[in-house]
Amino acid sequence: MELSKILSQKHAISVLLFLSERGSVKQNELLEVIPSNLTIEKLSNSLKEAGLINITHQMMGRKIFIYSLSERGHVVALKLKEMLEAAEGIYSEKNIQEVPLNHDSQFRNLSIHGSLNALDDHIAINEINWDRSGNDRVVFVYVKLNGNNIIRLWCEVDNTYECVHTQYAWSLPDVQAMVQHQVLKVNIRKIN
Numbered sequence: 360m361e362l363s364k365i366l367s368q369k370h371a372i373s374v375l376l377f378l379s380e381r382g383s384v385k386q387n388e389l390l391e392v393i394p395s396n397l398t399i400e401k402l403s404n405s406l407k408e409a410g411l412i413n414i415t416h417q418m419m420g421r422k423i424f425i426y427s428l429s430e431r432g433h434v435v436a437l438k439l440k441e442m443l444e445a446a447e448g449i450y451s452e453k454n455i456q457e458v459p460l461n462h463d464s465q466f467r468n469l470s471i472h473g474s475l476n477a478l479d480d481h482i483a484i485n486e487i488n489w490d491r492s493g494n495d496r497v498v499f500v501y502v503k504l505n506g507n508n509i510i511r512l513w514c515e516v517d518n519t520y521e522c523v524h525t526q527y528a529w530s531l532p533d534v535q536a537m538v539q540h541q542v543l544k545v546n547i548r549k550i551n
Contacts, residue, residue: 379436383427445510466527500528
């Protein structure tokens with residue numbers, strides 16, 4: 360099964376992050392993040408088959424199952440933490456895309472093309488009179504990871520993370536919601 364499909368299963372990300380924080384835990388400790396033992400067993404089988412967790416057992420009067428992250432699971436959990444921190448804005452000030460003070464005048468010839476869909480990984484922006492000779496164009500801006508694994512918006516036309524199109528897009532609450540959705544679904548690709 361694809362990693363993105365496994366991580367889209369309910370509670371999968373919570374389990375990986377929980378194990379990342381706690382290390383090895385007994386099955387009953389997973390009840391802090393998963394509502395039932397049956398759900399734990401079903402999900403843990405998928406996570407184990409994907410090579411994300413290890414499940415061992417010990418005899419302590421009865422069989423006790425111990426859950427821990429595999430090496431691959433540690434890597435995935437670390438990336439998930441980085442993405443969640445970036446989505447929450449917990450990254451260095453130099454990586455924050457600020458909306459310029461004169462954004463109203465700077466963005467006056469830009470508008471969203473069509474409607475935004477939270478399931479998409481891009482938006483289309485109408486740019487009116489972009490060449491100052493009356494021509495309009497549609498600019499596509501994508502949700503991507505930059506070289507430092509920081510979630511950013513990348514402009515296809517300007518081939519950059521930092522242009523008027525990306526600044527405009529970040530200023531829209533619907534775009535911010537779309538980015539959060541993409542982070543939770545682990546649908547973000549890296550651009551080099």
